[in-house]
Amino acid sequence: MNDKNTTHTTHALWRYWRGLGGWNYYFLIKFGLLWFGYLNFHPLANLVFMAFLLMPIPALRLHRWRHWLAIPIGIALFYHDTWLPGISSILSQGSQLTGFSADYLLELVTRFINWQMVGAAFVALIGYLFLSQWIRVTVFTVAALVWLNLLAIGGPAFSLLPSAPSTAATPGPAATPASADDTANGQLPAASGPPTSANLTAYLDRFYQQEKKRATAFPASLPADAQPFDLLVINICSLAWSDIEASGLQNHPLWAKMDIMFDNFNSATAYSGPASIRLLRASCGQTSHRDLYQPVNNQCYLFDNLAKLGFKEQLMMDHSGVFGNYLKELREEGDMQAPLMSQAGIGNELASFDGEPIYNDLQLLNRWLEQQKNGGEARTATFFNLIPLHDGNRAVGSKKTADYAPRAQQLFDQLNTFLDQLEKSGRKVMVVIVPEHGAALVGDKMQMSGLRDIPSPSITHIPVGVKLVGMTAAHPGSPLQVKTPSSYLAISELVARLVDGKAFSADQVDWQTLTQGLPQTAPISENDNAVVMQYQGKTYIRLNGGDWVPYPQ
Incomplete structure (x- = not known):
């Protein structure tokens, strides 16, 4: 029943x-x-x-x-x-x-x-x-x-359609086992095993563990015959190779003026504050996003290492640094304590997305040059952050975002003009152009144009150039290209190799030797909620601590 x-x-x-x-x-x-x-x-x-x-x-x-x-x-x-x-x-x-x-x-x-x-x-x-x-x-x-x-x-990473290889991806060397000592000397960590979530997570953990052991060895003091010079680090917001190509400016004469170009440089993040902190902490290996906001050893601070050798720290910006607590983060996490150079009397043709003025970069650079001539400091190290290419910037009096390409053209022209003026001044200056991250001009299947919540390869693959102004020796006919996967530690190492200034007075510079064996860094990028990395030649992403999936092409 x-x-x-x-x-x-x-x-x-x-x-x-x-x-x-x-x-x-x-x-x-x-x-x-x-x-x-x-x-x-x-x-x-x-x-x-x-x-x-x-x-x-x-x-x-x-x-x-x-x-x-x-x-x-x-x-x-x-x-x-x-x-x-x-x-x-x-x-x-x-x-x-x-x-x-x-x-x-x-x-x-x-x-x-x-x-x-x-x-x-x-x-x-x-x-x-x-x-x-x-x-x-x-x-x-x-x-x-x-x-x-x-x-x-079969696994968390699947796709309905065959995925094309990433055009922005930087192919790494073949996966060969590398010891911790090898990694410290420039070898990339081994990428062995199939790309399962467990293997990808283990690779990421191994990468950060190995990076903790890497640091630039600056000399305890400069030799008696060291030659004084200035270091000028130009940190440009919103500029990646993909943005340059989308704007048709890859042949701008600015890039041909460089002595060294890093072809495969990874910014490791897609946001301004973290990018500048990473640059200011360039003398140590790459850390996770969370560890950017944890105390570190003083040897990690590039400008602090230079200050110990007699370089006076200087800070310039073409904005106030108020938005996003940018200047506060430079002070607290990047240990940049130098006073901000005065912006009084500098003109501005652009206003930022929050309505604040963006000061003329060429005028600021000229003011800096005048201060170098009249300041009496033999050695200076200057950090210059500029934002004319940021999304949402507009001409003064306009409510519409100004087109990116004309703004980039104007900025490149100004930097090109400044380098010419610098040559004429007779000042010995090591100029390093290091963008923060890209502008995401061209969106993809994950993010619309202008959105940078995910540090995709097209956003973090940035142009980095080095120019030695005032050398006795002749410049190379074209920039020497560093093709290995690189990040901020390579910049710190290059500065350390040139810190005695003898390259400026030498009759001849061996550029190949100068750039040989610079630290390599695997292309791994991280924001607070996303990690993007290459593994066995393909790009993978993890969101919010979840499973790894192939980056959609």
Whole structure:
């Protein structure tokens, strides 16, 4: 009797199987985005959500309540499946968003809307409504999601389409075992084993452990015959190789003036504060993002090492440094305590996204040069941060973001002119151009144009150039190219090799020897919620401490 009642109840329950209805369209849109690589899809979470929607409920009122309850859950799950910044990241940046002007915020919103995708979604809706008249779409939706879960069993990293090799990726050397001593001397950590999440995480941990052992050895004192010179580090916000190519400025004469160019330099981050901290701490190996805000040994601070050898520290900026507590971070985490050079009387043709003036960089550089001539300091080390290329900057009096290419052209022209003036001055100066990170002019499947929450290779692959002004020896006919994977430790090592200044008075400079054996650094980049790295020639990403997946191409 009980078995008969149970069977009757079960049959009655399954009479209320209603299918997915309009939620089919929700999942079909996800499948389409996943097919083209626009989602960080979580198969199991979506399968659980689908099971919740399909579970038979006899009471029609409860069935309707379930659909209302599913709406916020579906929106949250869709957001979770995208590459968009996590909620924690948005909250952490919330104070900075309040500093944006209303015009810039509106521009970001309109930039976020992809009208091609909107049109494709509309076509998909009409197609779904048309076919659902004759086809039970739920069957195909369930089958597709079950298949995706079966694919995911083999590992967290899967793709519906074959992925093309990353054009921005820097191919590394063949994976060969490297000891800790080898790594300290410039060898990259071994990338052995298949690219599972466990192996990728182990590789990242091994990288940071090995980086802790690396540091630049500056001399305890300068020799008696050392030649005085100035170090000028120009830290440009929002400039990567991809931005230069998108602007058509790769042949600008500025780059031909360099003595040394680092072709495969990785900024290791996509945000300004962390990038400048990493540069100021260039004398030690690369740290994780979290460790940037932890105390470090004084030997890590490049400018502190130079100050011990008699270089006077100087600081210049073409902005106030208030936004994002940038200047505060330089003081607290980068140990840059030099007073900010006066900006009084300097003109400005640009205003930043928060409405503050951006001062003319050539005028600032000329002021710096005059102070070097009249200051009486034999040796100086200057950190100059400039932001005319930052997203959202506009001409004074305008509400529209100024085009990037003309701003980059003007900046390159100003730096080119300054180098010419520097040559004429007779001052011996080592000029190092090191951008913070790229502008993300060209977006990808993970991020729209201008968004830098994820430190993708196109954002962190930056042009780094070195120019020795005032040398006795002739400059090379074209820049010597350092092609090995490099980062800030290579700059610190190069400065240490030149710190005695003898290269400026030498009759001949052996550029090959000067740059031979500079520290190599694996291309690993990290923001507070994302890690991007290359492993066996391919690029992988981990968001919010989750599983590793191939970077979508």
